Amino acid sequence: MSLELTLGACGACALSGVFGFLSARRSPLGQTAAAAVMVIASAAGMVGALAAVIDGTTTTAAVRGVLPDWPFQVRLDPLSGFFLAPIFLLGIVGPVYGLGYWRQADHVRTGRRLGLCYGLLVAGLALVALSADGATFLFAWEIMALSAFFLVATEDHEREARYAGWVYLIAAHVGTLLLFALFAILRAATGSFELRRLAPEEAGLGLQTVIFLLAFAGFGLKAGMMPLHFWLPGAHASAPSHVSAILSAIVLKIGIYGLIRTSMLLPDLSIACGLLVLVSGVASAVFGVAFALGQHDLKRLLAYHSIENIGIILMGLGLAIVGAATRRSEWLVLGLSGCLLHVWNHCLFKALLFLAAGSVVHATHTREIDELGGLAKRMPLTAAMFAIGAAAICGLPPLNGFASEFLVYLGLFHAATDDSAAFSGVALAAPALALVGTLAVACFVKEFGAVFLGAPRAAHAAAAIEAPWSMIAPMALLAALCAAIGLCPLIVFPCLDGVLATWPGFSGPRLAELAPYPSMIALGAALVLAAGVGVLYVHRRSARARRAAVVTWDCGYLLPRATMQYTSSSFAAQLVGLYRWILRPRIQRAPPAGVFPGRSQFASHVPDVVLDGVLSPIWYRFKSRLAVLRVLQHGRVQRYIVYILVALCGLLLSLVPVMDLARKLVGK
Amino acid sequence: MNFLPDLFDLAMHVLLLLAMPPLLLGVINKTKAWFGGRVGPPLLQPYYDLAKLMRKDVVLSATTTWMFLAGPVVTLAAVVLAGLLVPLGRFDAPICFNGDLILFAYLFALGRFFTTAAALDTGSSFEGMGASREVTFACLAEPALFLAFLVLVKYSGALSLTRMLHAPMAHELSTLPFAPLILVGAGLFIVLLAENCRIPVDDPNTHLELTMIHEVMVLDHSGPLLGLVLYGAAIKLFVLSAVLLHVIAPFTTDLAVAAWPLFAFEMLALAAVIGVVESVMARLQMRHVPTLLVSASLLCGFGFLLMLR
Numbered sequence: 001m002s003l004e005l006t007l008g009a010c011g012a013c014a015l016s017g018v019f020g021f022l023s024a025r026r027s028p029l030g031q032t033a034a035a036a037v038m039v040i041a042s043a044a045g046m047v048g049a050l051a052a053v054i055d056g057t058t059t060t061a062a063v064r065g066v067l068p069d070w071p072f073q074v075r076l077d078p079l080s081g082f083f084l085a086p087i088f089l090l091g092i093v094g095p096v097y098g099l100g101y102w103r104q105a106d107h108v109r110t111g112r113r114l115g116l117c118y119g120l121l122v123a124g125l126a127l128v129a130l131s132a133d134g135a136t137f138l139f140a141w142e143i144m145a146l147s148a149f150f151l152v153a154t155e156d157h158e159r160e161a162r163y164a165g166w167v168y169l170i171a172a173h174v175g176t177l178l179l180f181a182l183f184a185i186l187r188a189a190t191g192s193f194e195l196r197r198l199a200p201e202e203a204g205l206g207l208q209t210v211i212f213l214l215a216f217a218g219f220g221l222k223a224g225m226m227p228l229h230f231w232l233p234g235a236h237a238s239a240p241s242h243v244s245a246i247l248s249a250i251v252l253k254i255g256i257y258g259l260i261r262t263s264m265l266l267p268d269l270s271i272a273c274g275l276l277v278l279v280s281g282v283a284s285a286v287f288g289v290a291f292a293l294g295q296h297d298l299k300r301l302l303a304y305h306s307i308e309n310i311g312i313i314l315m316g317l318g319l320a321i322v323g324a325a326t327r328r329s330e331w332l333v334l335g336l337s338g339c340l341l342h343v344w345n346h347c348l349f350k351a352l353l354f355l356a357a358g359s360v361v362h363a364t365h366t367r368e369i370d371e372l373g374g375l376a377k378r379m380p381l382t383a384a385m386f387a388i389g390a391a392a393i394c395g396l397p398p399l400n401g402f403a404s405e406f407l408v409y410l411g412l413f414h415a416a417t418d419d420s421a422a423f424s425g426v427a428l429a430a431p432a433l434a435l436v437g438t439l440a441v442a443c444f445v446k447e448f449g450a451v452f453l454g455a456p457r458a459a460h461a462a463a464a465i466e467a468p469w470s471m472i473a474p475m476a477l478l479a480a481l482c483a484a485i486g487l488c489p490l491i492v493f494p495c496l497d498g499v500l501a502t503w504p505g506f507s508g509p510r511l512a513e514l515a516p517y518p519s520m521i522a523l524g525a526a527l528v529l530a531a532g533v534g535v536l537y538v539h540r541r542s543a544r545a546r547r548a549a550v551v552t553w554d555c556g557y558l559l560p561r562a563t564m565q566y567t568s569s570s571f572a573a574q575l576v577g578l579y580r581w582i583l584r585p586r587i588q589r590a591p592p593a594g595v596f597p598g599r600s601q602f603a604s605h606v607p608d609v610v611l612d613g614v615l616s617p618i619w620y621r622f623k624s625r626l627a628v629l630r631v632l633q634h635g636r637v638q639r640y641i642v643y644i645l646v647a648l649c650g651l652l653l654s655l656v657p658v659m660d661l662a663r664k665l666v667g668k
Numbered sequence: 669m670n671f672l673p674d675l676f677d678l679a680m681h682v683l684l685l686l687a688m689p690p691l692l693l694g695v696i697n698k699t700k701a702w703f704g705g706r707v708g709p710p711l712l713q714p715y716y717d718l719a720k721l722m723r724k725d726v727v728l729s730a731t732t733t734w735m736f737l738a739g740p741v742v743t744l745a746a747v748v749l750a751g752l753l754v755p756l757g758r759f760d761a762p763i764c765f766n767g768d769l770i771l772f773a774y775l776f777a778l779g780r781f782f783t784t785a786a787a788l789d790t791g792s793s794f795e796g797m798g799a800s801r802e803v804t805f806a807c808l809a810e811p812a813l814f815l816a817f818l819v820l821v822k823y824s825g826a827l828s829l830t831r832m833l834h835a836p837m838a839h840e841l842s843t844l845p846f847a848p849l850i851l852v853g854a855g856l857f858i859v860l861l862a863e864n865c866r867i868p869v870d871d872p873n874t875h876l877e878l879t880m881i882h883e884v885m886v887l888d889h890s891g892p893l894l895g896l897v898l899y900g901a902a903i904k905l906f907v908l909s910a911v912l913l914h915v916i917a918p919f920t921t922d923l924a925v926a927a928w929p930l931f932a933f934e935m936l937a938l939a940a941v942i943g944v945v946e947s948v949m950a951r952l953q954m955r956h957v958p959t960l961l962v963s964a965s966l967l968c969g970f971g972f973l974l975m976l977r
Contacts, residue, residue, distance in 0.1 A: 406770055417821060441781050445785050519765040530748070531741055534742075534745060574804040
C-alpha cells in the first residue's frame, strides 16, 4: 500500500504541471490546480513513505509501460522512505509558496514552465529514492538533473542565471558520468543492474574501494561537498526562492542518499573510507561557513551554508562508517542517526530560510544584504520565521539543529573515550564542529541583523510590505516542524531506529539508550518558559518607553543616519581577515584624499575559490582550442537530424553479429 | 543518568548560583582598587547597582524591535540553565546527563546570538562594532573550550560535566596527569577572561566606545534591561569560574560541613586572582587578541596530544 501511494504521488507530481498549459496564459487557474494536485499527492506520498519507515517494511514492484520493454524496478524500504518524506514535504510547501511568490499573472513567460519542471523535479527525486536497479536510478537521476537545470535557469533573460545554469548542467553531467561508471562496475560485479548488497566473493577489497570512491565523487558532486561545490552557490542564488529551497533542502540530500545507499551495498567498507568521508565533512563544514561569512548576497550566503551543513551530515556518516568498520556500534548508531536527523533538519530550516529570503526579495527586489535593514518592523512575520530558521541552523537549543548536531557531537566524544589512541584522534572533529557552530552564529547574526534589524539602508527596504498568506503559511509549517523536533526529538526516534535497523549486520543499542533526551526536553521547555515569562516582564516594564521612544544613542551625535550603521561586510570584516588565506577577498577602494575629499568608495567581494580561482581560468585557457568543435555545433536543425540518423544507424549496425557472419562466410 | 543530590545541596547550588555572582565582581574591583592604592567601591556595590537598575525606568530607541527586549532575557535564562549543569565543588550538578557539556557550550552560544542580535537591533555603528568583535573572539575561544573538554573526557572516560569535572578530585593527587591538566587550566583561564570580557581581552572600565567589546554592545540598554545584562554577565563569570576551579584546584574535604565554605572560598580566591591579573596587565591591542586566543586552543590541543600517548 505504501509503495502504491508513493508511486501514485510520484506520477501525479510529474503530471501536475500540465494544468498550467491547459489554462490561459495569464489565468491563475492552472497554477492553482497544479498546486492543489501537488499538495494532495505529496501529502499522500508522505503518509506512505513515513509508514514504510516506521513499520520497517520493504516492498518491491516493477513498473511497466513508462519505457517500452524496460520495467522500472522500484523498492520502498525505510531508507528510501526516510528521504521520500522531505521530498514530498517540499512538494507541499513549494507550490503553495509559488502561488504568492511567482504568480502566473506576473510571470507569464516563465510561470508555466516553472510549474511543470517543479513537479517533474519532485517526481524525479522521488523516483531516484524509489529505484531498485541501476538503470531506473540513472533514468530518474537524469529527469532530476534536467528539470533542476530548467528551474535554475528560469530567469534566463538574466546573464547570471544563464551562467549559473550552465555551470550546474556541466557539474551535474560530470557527476552522472561518474555514476555511469559506478553502475557499470556494479553490474560487472553482480551480473545484473539490481542494486543489492554485494557478496564478499563478488568484489575484492580493491574493487569495493573503487566503487566507493566513484560513489563518493559522483554523489559528493551532487551533494556539493568541498571542493566539488563550485556549481552550488550560483545555482541556488539565481533560482527563484522556492526552487532554491528544494535544490538546497532536497537535491543535495539525494547525493547523501546515494552515498548511504552505496555504503550499505558494500560488505566490507574500510576504515579509510570512513575517515575520508569524515575529513571531507570537516573541510566542507569549516570552509563552507567561512565562505558564507564573506558573502553579501542574501541567497548566496544561504547557499554556502548548505555546504557547511552537508559537511556536518558527512561528519556523522564518516563516523558511522568508521564505527561499522571497527565494530563500535555506539559510533555507528550516533553517527548515522546524527547524519540522518540532520538531513531532515537541514531540509526544514534551510527551506524555511530560503522561503523567508524569498519573501524579502519579493518585497524589496534586491538580494544585496547591505541595501536592506529594518525589515523586522515592516515584515514582522517573515522576520520571526527567519529568526527561527537562523537559530535552528546555528544549532542553538532548543531548536532542531541542536538535536542532530548533539548526536554527532556525542558520537565524536564517544570516540574520545576509546582505548586506542589512533581512534581517539577522530574526536578532534568535535572542536572543528564547535568552530563551525560559532562561525555559523556569527554569520547568521550578520545576516539577520543586517536584513531585519536596525534602520532601512535604502528606499526599497523602507517601502517593503509583509508577504501574502500563501507565502507565510508554508514558512509557518516549516518553523513549527523545526520547533517540534527541537523541543521533543523523541518524536523522530522511531523513524531513525527504523532506518538504523536496515544497516547490514546492525545489532547495536537503540538510539534512546544512548541519547539522553528526556532531560534535554525538560531543559528546553524550561528555557522557553523562562524566556517567555522574562520577555513578558520586560515588555510590561518598557510599555511607557515604547510610547516615548527616542533616537539610538550614538555617543552624543544627534542625527544618526541609516547609512552610518555597521554593514554586514563590516560586521564580518574581522573574521574574513582571519580567513583571508583561503577566502582571498577582492577589495576595491578609492579612499578620501585631499583637504576637500571628493567621492570615495569601498567594495569587497569574496569570489568562489574553486570556480573563480581554478576552474574558470583553466576553462578560458582551453576555450579557444575547443573552438574547432564549433564546426559540429552550428545551429542548423537539419544537420542535427542527420547526426541522429547516423547515430541510429550506427547503433543498429552494432546489433549485426559481424563476427558470426564473417565466420560463416569463411566457413563456407 | 538523572540523579538528584540532597535537597540541601540542591538549594545551596541554586542559591549560590543566583546570589553569589555579583560578589565576585565586588572582589575583583576591590582587588584592583587595593593594587591601585584606592579604597574602592564597597564589596557589595554590584548588588546596589543591580537593585537601583531594576527600579529604574526604561529608555527605548525607536529603531528597536522585540529582539532588543529578548536579548538580555534569553541570555540570562541561558546562563542560569548552564549554571545548573555545572557541579559546584565536590557536589553534583542538579542536572546531569551524557553530553550535557555540549548543551552547556551551546547555551552560551544561544546567549551570544541574542546579545549580538539585540546590539544590531539598535542600528548604532558602535554596537555593531562590539557585536562584530564579540562573535569574532568567540569563534577563537570556542575550539579551546571543546579541546579542553576533550582532554577531560579522555581523562575521565565520562561524558557528563559532573562526572568529568569530578575525576581530578576523585584521584590521588600524585596520580593526576599534571602536564595536561596544567595546560588545560591555562587554556581555560584564557577562555574565562575572553568570554567574560576581562583584561587583557577587553576592559570593563574603559571609557572609549571605540575600544569596547561587551560594554559597547549594551550601550542602549537601560534600567531593568541593563540590570539583566549585568546580572547575566556576572552569572557567566561565576559558571565558567566554577568549571575552571575543578581543573586548577581539585581539592576536596571529607568534612561535610566544610565543603560549601571551601567552594565559596575558592571562588573568591579565583576572583582575587582575576583582579590581580587585571591590575598587573594592560589590555592587549585588539589585533593581538586572536593570537592570545589561538594560543589557548594550542595549549588545550597539546594537552589532548599528551593524553593520547
